[in-house]
Amino acid sequence: DIAFTQAGDVPQGDVALVGARLITMAGTGRREVIERGTVVVRGNRIVAVGPAGRVTIPAGATRIDAAGKTIMPGIIDAHAHLGGPGDG
Numbered sequence: 001d002i003a004f005t006q007a008g009d010v011p012q013g014d015v016a017l018v019g020a021r022l023i024t025m026a027g028t029g030r031r032e033v034i035e036r037g038t039v040v041v042r043g044n045r046i047v048a049v050g051p052a053g054r055v056t057i058p059a060g061a062t063r064i065d066a067a068g069k070t071i072m073p074g075i076i077d078a079h080a081h082l083g084g085p086g087d088g
Contacts, residue, residue: 010043010044011041011043011044012043013042013043013060013061013062014040014041014042014057014058014060014061014062015040015041015061015062015063015064016038016039016040016041016055016057016058016061016062016063016064017038017039017040017041017064017066017071018038018052018057018063018064018065018066018067019036019037019038019052019065019066019067019068020036020037020038020039020066020067020069020070020071021033021034021035021036021037021069021070021071022034022037022039022049022070022071022072023070023071023072023073024049024073025073034049034050034051036051036052036067037049037050037051037052037055037071038050038051038052038054038055038057039055039071040055040056040057040058040061042058
């Protein structure tokens with residue numbers, strides 16, 4: 001048997017992704033798109049999403065210029081092969 005335990009990384013501080021096109025999955029028919037938006041992340045949690053100028057960026061936050069990029073909700077591939085033949 002092979003097993004181990006490892007603590008997960010928890011980022012610290014605030015990061016603001018600014019100027020990106022945001023696909024939010026909100027709005028009528030879940031099709032809201034914000035052409036120039038800001039996403040604020042504190043630690044490992046999204047704390048604010050909205051149009052540029054309407055989202056408060058915390059003092060001291062690291063700003064990342066995301067102009068020309070698109071940010072969308074995560075697409076997660078949860079497919080995995082755990083164990084092997086005969087493991088049930």
